[in-house]
Structure formats: structure tokens, C-alpha cells
Amino acid sequence: MKILAVCSTGLGSSFMTRLNIEKAVKELGASGVEVEHADLGSVSPGSADVIFVGRDIYEAASGLGDVVSLDSLIDMDEIRTKTAEAMTRHGVRFSGEG
Amino acid sequence: MTSTSPLAIAEERIVLRDSVQGWRDAIEIVGGILVDEGNASREYVDAMIASVAGPNGTYIDLGAGIALAHARPENGVESTGLSVLHLDEPVLLADDPAHPITVFIALAAVDSSGHLDVMKNLARVLTDESLRQMLLNATTSADIVSALSPKE
Numbered sequence: 001m002k003i004l005a006v007c008s009t010g011l012g013s014s015f016m017t018r019l020n021i022e023k024a025v026k027e028l029g030a031s032g033v034e035v036e037h038a039d040l041g042s043v044s045p046g047s048a049d050v051i052f053v054g055r056d057i058y059e060a061a062s063g064l065g066d067v068v069s070l071d072s073l074i075d076m077d078e079i080r081t082k083t084a085e086a087m088t089r090h091g092v093r094f095s096g097e098g
Numbered sequence: 099m100t101s102t103s104p105l106a107i108a109e110e111r112i113v114l115r116d117s118v119q120g121w122r123d124a125i126e127i128v129g130g131i132l133v134d135e136g137n138a139s140r141e142y143v144d145a146m147i148a149s150v151a152g153p154n155g156t157y158i159d160l161g162a163g164i165a166l167a168h169a170r171p172e173n174g175v176e177s178t179g180l181s182v183l184h185l186d187e188p189v190l191l192a193d194d195p196a197h198p199i200t201v202f203i204a205l206a207a208v209d210s211s212g213h214l215d216v217m218k219n220l221a222r223v224l225t226d227e228s229l230r231q232m233l234l235n236a237t238t239s240a241d242i243v244s245a246l247s248p249k250e
Contacts, residue, residue, distance in 0.1 A: 008154060008155075009168060010210050011170075011171075013158060013166060016221055019217060037211075073160045073161055074221070074230070075225075
């Protein structure tokens with residue numbers, strides 16, 4: 001499964017989000033989940049199974065498939081919950097709590 | 099010694115103010131530090147302001163009153179660097195009431211992923227409730243240096 005964290009520039013907000021999703025995946029005990037970051041302009045439908053964006057980018061990213069909106073990019077509770085939900089949607093098993 | 103770590107932020111890269119006139123003023127101040135320290139040209143500060151003023155520009159709001167101001171490498175970045183502006187009175191990013199900001203962190207990055215260690219350290223600090231509070235409640239540059247200091 002591939003998760004892509006996306007923001008407008010592809011190196012600040014999205015990079016921060018990517019690192020926090022990677023932490024959540026690890027905490028949840030999942031494997032086989034690839035997480036990367038990118039700028040909105042380089043992403044197209046099919047670039048990833050799930051796309052995580054901050055709430056301000058959500059509308060602009062809405063045509064890209066399974067898009068998850070984050071209220072905060074540094075709230076690990078929210079990121080852990082939404083990462084667990086995304087993995088469940090895509091059939092990734094994990095051992096930790098969501 | 100954390101003070102000699104390449105990831106440690108120096109006190110001269112930190113500014114504390116009671117308040118600013120608006121979000122543009124805030125980015126002028128925090129971006130100006132990157133220019134003074136040789137990380138970016140004046141053009142980079144203008145690009146950061148244009149980015150916030152543009153469509154969805156408030157995406158640099160990370161949450162919890164902290165914003166990561168940045169633009170693209172081709173907008174005048176010379177080298178990777180960070181700077182910090184702490185406000186006692188939060189300012190509204192893009193004049194949007196949904197985005198009150200207390201701490202502006204400005205990032206200059208030379209490409210999209212070479213600053214991994216810098217971002218890892220920032221992510222560690224900003225996702226830790228107590229370190230985040232230390233940063234938000236800082237009253238001196240030393241408080242901010244301490245909050246952002248890399249750990250073993």
C-alpha cells in the first residue's frame with residue numbers, strides 16, 4: 001500500500017505529514033506501507049492508494065482518489081486514527097490500536 | 099553538546115515579539131532572518147508571502163498555532179536553514195480567523211528531501227505535547243533553543 005502526503009510546495013507541510021504518518025504506521029505495527037511526500041502539481045489519480053492533505057488543500061486534491069483531510073499536521077492522535085482507518089480501508093493488517 | 103549539533107538552532111535565528119502588524123509583517127521578520135543568515139535571497143521572502151496570499155495559502159499552518167513558512171528552492175534558496183518568530187499575541191494567517199499563529203518557523207530547503215534530519219527533528223518536537231507547549235509558551239530565545247534542541 002502506498003500513502004502520499006501532499007502539499008502545495010512538496011517539501012514542508014507534506015514532508016512533516018509524511019514523517020508523522022510513518023511514525024503512526026510504525027506505532028500501529030503495520031508493515032508493507034510505503035509513505036512518500038510530493039507537491040500537488042505532480043500528483044495524479046493513481047499516484048498512491050491514499051493521499052493525505054491538510055484541510056486547506058482538501059478541495060484542490062479532491063479529484064485524486066481516496067483523499068484524507070487532516071485538521072492538524074502535528075496531532076499524532078488524529079494522524080494515528082486516520083492512518084489506521086486508511087490501512088483498514090485498503091486491507092492492511094496491523095497489530096496496534098487505532 | 100547540543101550547541102554544536104548541525105541541527106541545533108542558534109539564538110540569532112530566533113526573534114520574540116509581543117505582536118506584529120499582520121501576517122505579512124511576521125513573514126518579513128522570520129524570512130528576514132534567513133536572508134541575514136545567508137540561507138536565502140530577498141526573493142524567497144516575497145515568495146513565501148505570495149504563497150500564503152495565494153490559493154489555499156494557509157496550508158503552512160501545521161496546527162496548534164504553529165506555521166511552517168516556506169517556498170520552493172528555485173525561489174532563491176542558497177542553503178538549508180530554519181528561523182523562528184514567537185509572538186505573544188497570535189496573528190491571523192492570511193487574515194483568516196481559522197488560522198491564528200503564535201510561532202512561525204521559516205524553512206529554506208535546497209530540494210524536496212535533503213533536509214530530512216531537520217524535518218525529523220522538527221516533527222519530533224512538534225508532535226510532542228510538552229515540547230510543543232515549551233515552544234508556544236517561550237519567553238526567551240533560550241527557551242526556544244531548548245525546545246528545539248536535538249535529542250540523542
